[in-house]
Amino acid sequence: MPRAKVQRKSTSIDMTAMCDVSFLLLTFFILTATARQPDPLDIIIPSSTYKIKVPDKDIGILSIGGKGKVFYEIVGQDVKVATLDRIGKEYNISFTPEERKRFGVLGSFGVPIESLKQFIAMDAEQRTKFAEQSAGIPSDSTNNQLAQWIMQNRHAVAELHNEPLRISIKGDAEEEYPTVKKVIDILQKQKINKFSLITSAEGGK
């Protein structure tokens, strides 16, 4: 008697299609994820139970940390370039198209206007080193460049997007209140009485 042959079926599933789909999705998510600019200041933001998300355009972010250093971040490439042009006009510095392009992709910065050209020319590594030694944007009453930056940024946003600029403060949790107060006073001098503080979401609540 011939033995009945049991057909052996392979139990492994063809994963090819699944693999295709998952990599397609992966590519999509990687591309849509906004690359986060490294923060030159070592900032730990305090947490809160608020629920409103920070908008991602028409916003200026003031980073306060490292014993009174203030850095400023302009959001949006077009706004950055427009702000740079305005600042250049204010301080009689002209920027080349190359410098304007480089500034357009720059994240948070904290340099006095005098060394801005030098800062734009640096590569990423030099910038991090520079940021560690930098004292931030000068904001004392005699040489208030920070106020100028905010003012020109507001003008640029109003001109390009027809929207008011929102100012956000990203402060280090351990920063002393007087430093924050100094920055808020600069804002209030420009009649910015409403602003937001950037906090992280508090877990478990």
Place this chain on the structure above:
Amino acid sequence: MAELDTSSGGGKKGGGKVRTKKANTKVDLTAMVDLAFLLITFFMLTTSLSKPIAMDIAKPDQEDNEVRNELRASQTMTILLGEKNKVAWYMGEAKDAKPVIESFAEVRRSLLKNKEEVKNKTGRQIVVVVKPTDGATYKNFVDIMDELNIAAIKTAPAIDDVNILDNEKQFMREGGILK
């Protein structure tokens, strides 16, 4: 698709039974799919969840005095932020106040209690005045605003870092939370 035809070219048929073993060329994709899904999950979660939260703050105008209005002593609670993560609070006016010095963990209960008391006594909403002093940190300020939010105090908090009265400084020094 992920297979290759590697069956040894069927030339030799005679001449001994040399059976070439057919090697399975199917690549096991399980691990790859696992990894891909792990990364997908990661990117999905980080794109929507990493957005920081904005806490909106409004301060009174520094120059425009017309918007200022008087507060009733019966419905006002003043919170002073001091050193060492401590706060001092009192109800009513500073001159005849009995300030309480507390930590941030305790202030929530006091807030809720005072809110209830004011509501029962006067029928009005409580008004909270926050006065951060030089000894406070930025975190203290964010924390107290957060506490007000948790306590669901509807009236806008007044933030006053300019007019810190002498008797306020006095009892803060006595409590050891101000230099």
